[in-house]
Amino acid sequence: MSRNILITGGAGFIGSNYINYHLKKYKEDKIINLDLLTYAGNLDNTTEFSKNSNYTFIHADICDLNKLNDLFESHQITDVIHFAAESHVDNSINGPEAFIQTNIIGTHCLLQTAYRHWSKNNSIETSRFHHISTDEVYGSLDETGLFTEKSQYSPNSPYSASKASSDMLVRSYNQTFKLNTVITNCSNNYGPKQHKEKLIPKVIINILNKKPVPIYGKGTNIRDWLYVEDHCEAIYKVFNEGIPGEVYNIGGDNEYKNIDLVLLICEKIAKLKNVDVNEYISLITYVEDRKGHDYRYAVDITKIKSELGWVPKHEIHKSIENTILYYMKQNDR
Template identity: 50%
Template sequence: MKLLVTGGAGFIGSAVVRQAVAQGHEVVNLDALTYAACLENVASVADQETYAFEHCDIRDAAAVEAVFERHAPDAVMHLAAESHVDRSIDGPGLFIETNVNGTFNLLQAARAHWERQGRPEGFRFHHISTDEVYGSLGAEGQFTEDTPYAPNSPYSASKAASDHLVRAWGETYGLPVVITNCSNNYGPFHFPEKLIPVVILNALAGKEIPVYGKGENVRDWLFVEDHADALLTVLQRGEVGRSYNIGGENEARNIDLVRMICAILDELRPQERPYSSLISFVQDRPGHDMRYAIDPSRMRGELNWRPSVTLEQGLRKTVEWYLENEVWWRALQDREGVGVRLGKA
């Protein structure tokens, strides 16, 4: 297939690009190269004949339309988004422009392209979203594909809005769409503003490791390469008009996750004092959801997919990658907002 992957220079998008090329697909990587994007993330496939890059902002409808006309993709995998909750608290407008208006532009361009091609049955618009659209769970229960939407942050609200747009274009115009909602991703090439890379890099620098509130918020952690595999599985075998929740089956409290990372660092890069001594509890994020957890039954039952990497395995792989790739993350330290506490509102 020829895939148009939006946000393919970002964290999850680049994992999809690398796997798709490895599987033999042609890939057009559309990315605006905002602060969180790095072309180094796809350097391993950049010289492949089956790979092409388009520097394009999904907020620019005409530019998006031109990409479709140039490349005529068989499918769209839409990952381009503003995704950091803390940044959405400080500047929600950009999240609406990119996640809502940008998705609208893509849907319109995809629909026009699909109709020009004679509405091929094999075409797919795969929208990649988040479990945060469902809001917050208590101590029990899991999100299913039928859980009502109840977003609590500007970020999750913008993603919920984009999900609804995609569903509407499927129902109203017949565009062949699928939607996936994933749990928290982690792994190589994770931009250093999210929890796991912050813990690793602050620990290596001997800086305070900030943990919001009491660290009791629970997340389900999904290794990014597992997620990329799941996304390509849904694209090729998922049912049109269906949504699929993709989870890592690895729930952990934030404080336990941080301590696990510190223990791995103690083993791989020992210091005089344990890294856990750097942990500091800080003012919580406004509207911080307490718990996310995904019921993966549909992915298992319909598509025979489940994650292959446990949290312990994935964290070790991630820490080892950061230890071995200092050149990559050093180059990002001076980007806007990195190393600064955002989202205090």
């Protein structure tokens, strides 16, 4: 079976890793990558596959309905995997408007266009709309418990509220129009090609350049970390095998306090560079906490494990080293 899959946001961190994964995994599909190339998008992220004959790049905004209509028509889009978003919580606190526009309006433009085209082609049941979302829609946990697919939505930042809204719109197109949707809510990703504004790249780059390493509050907030390649594998599974209308949580079963993660990175870089770790630890600088900072996120992955047989495979000690090596190479450029 050959599909014409529209991937949005494929010049960003997870989208570009996913396209690389998909093109290698299944060679029959055509991938059309639509990306606005905001500050977060970078065509360098696509060099590994940009010359693949099954790959096309389109520079466009997911909020541009005319462009989307033309694209669905000209490329006969059969499926969508929707990554494009404003993705950084801090930016959403400083300026929420772009998050409302891209994450909510943009998602609706895609849903509307997909519905229009696929109902015309009688492919509503077979064409898949996979929405990539976050575990942050569920809010914050205290020391115990995990988010399941049935947890109540309680988003706390403009970013998570905009993602929660987009999840609800996707759900509504399934319930009302029978669009063949799946939603995946994933925990924090790390790996190559992540924008330097995010925690792990920022810590690595600042250490490599001997700059202060800022940590919010006391560094005690807890996140679950998943290597991006594991996320790509999970997306591929859900895209191909997930049940229409269903939601799947994805996570690494791998919780770290922010400070412990930073100390791990210090240790790894010190070992790679044969430097005394205290030189890097002394760069750690505690800064005023993020407004409304969620204390802990952690997801229950029983559903995707038991129904689709997916489990995370990458162990953080090894994968964080790969990630550090990637940024060392970038830093030396």
